Amino acid sequence: MNVRTLCLSILYEGEATGYDIRRLSVEGEFAYFVEASFGSIYPALAKLEVDGLVTSRTVPQAGKPARKVYSITDAGRDAFAEELLGPLGDDVFRSPFLLLARFARILPAELVEQRAKEHLERLSASTRKLTDLAGEGSCSPADQWVINYGRAVLGVAEDYLRTHMHELTKLAKADPRKDAAE
Amino acid sequence: MNVRTLCLSILYEGEATGYDIRRLSVEGEFAYFVEASFGSIYPALAKLEVDGLVTSRTVPQAGKPARKVYSITDAGRDAFAEELLGPLGDDVFRSPFLLLARFARILPAELVEQRAKEHLERLSASTRKLTDLAGEGSCSPADQWVINYGRAVLGVAEDYLRTHMHELTKLAKADPRKDAAE
DNA sequence: ACTTGCATGTAAGTGGTTACATGATTGG
DNA sequence: CCAATCATGTAACCACTTACATGCAAGT
Numbered sequence: 001m002n003v004r005t006l007c008l009s010i011l012y013e014g015e016a017t018g019y020d021i022r023r024l025s026v027e028g029e030f031a032y033f034v035e036a037s038f039g040s041i042y043p044a045l046a047k048l049e050v051d052g053l054v055t056s057r058t059v060p061q062a063g064k065p066a067r068k069v070y071s072i073t074d075a076g077r078d079a080f081a082e083e084l085l086g087p088l089g090d091d092v093f094r095s096p097f098l099l100l101a102r103f104a105r106i107l108p109a110e111l112v113e114q115r116a117k118e119h120l121e122r123l124s125a126s127t128r129k130l131t132d133l134a135g136e137g138s139c140s141p142a143d144q145w146v147i148n149y150g151r152a153v154l155g156v157a158e159d160y161l162r163t164h165m166h167e168l169t170k171l172a173k174a175d176p177r178k179d180a181a182e
Numbered sequence: 183m184n185v186r187t188l189c190l191s192i193l194y195e196g197e198a199t200g201y202d203i204r205r206l207s208v209e210g211e212f213a214y215f216v217e218a219s220f221g222s223i224y225p226a227l228a229k230l231e232v233d234g235l236v237t238s239r240t241v242p243q244a245g246k247p248a249r250k251v252y253s254i255t256d257a258g259r260d261a262f263a264e265e266l267l268g269p270l271g272d273d274v275f276r277s278p279f280l281l282l283a284r285f286a287r288i289l290p291a292e293l294v295e296q297r298a299k300e301h302l303e304r305l306s307a308s309t310r311k312l313t314d315l316a317g318e319g320s321c322s323p324a325d326q327w328v329i330n331y332g333r334a335v336l337g338v339a340e341d342y343l344r345t346h347m348h349e350l351t352k353l354a355k356a357d358p359r360k361d362a363a364e
Numbered sequence: 365a366c367t368t369g370c371a372t373g374t375a376a377g378t379g380g381t382t383a384c385a386t387g388a389t390t391g392g
Numbered sequence: 393c394c395a396a397t398c399a400t401g402t403a404a405c406c407a408c409t410t411a412c413a414t415g416c417a418a419g420t
Contacts, residue, residue: 065399089278094215096271104324142286152342160334247371
């Protein structure tokens, strides 16, 4: 799923600026699971406007630069729906942490333990974020469904890591210097 | 994690050709969770050789083109370990299926149901693949650990989808033509 | 006869990131 | 006084994919 589709999916639910879309793609993390940068969002919106899938109006602000508020057009809605009707891409999952885990044996136990703890913390932070999203505002039933899917998956990941992390640290390389920092 | 690191991680465990690395990155799916193409692997290996992180020897074969077998060097091992010692990147998860799920309300129920079933099938195919990998050959304890992590996560995803997919299809747009094909 | 698997590699294109340029306002 | 937030956009760069070029052997 590219930035173009990301923009359409967000605009489908209401107006937004490029800045808003960036924020939603980073904070409102559940929506699509893509993190996009300004450098890709602004050109994508410009292209969408040329293609007639979105329109924009400029809202001046005192002091701050003018907001360029984008809205989706009927053609945009159609194009987005069309994309969902076509064949779906595969899910992608990439975990630098699991790569590290595989090579625990060549790493000091302290590092493996620290990284496992960090990963656990990131997992529970994600869970918290999803719970907040579900609780507060503007979540359709489908959004709830997706959030609960995410929570279920994150939940077992947390459980597994919590109950099995000591097995992993035991596989790590015994650290030669035990008295050093920490 | 880039293709360069992928190559080092595979060569760390033994010799391989570019062709082998491609196969392992697609079939031996658990290793790192990156799928790479020839167009990225061959240049990456060439660069690694120039940098002195791997060496190669050419093994002629009757009829087939010669295999160019790469081996990791001590410098390569160090460089790879160094990379694992540095700060870890974030996990990435992208799911076109979950995007479709969010927009179930604008899609025909038949499509949503079909996609859900396809997704379920892909999840159980992945689980089977992991189980096979764990059962058969050449899996270190750390590999087993990673595989079990994957199985735990895939397992709940399957469960959730199986028990909640009818809720999702109920959210879909009632299809106007009920008597058409199927 | 055709497709698949083995095996290497290049060239063109794509889709993104990072860093830069600009600038006022608010809060610590 | 400095950093962060709001807000837009461009330019240089990078990693990777797709398609191409080549070719033999074995299976269906």
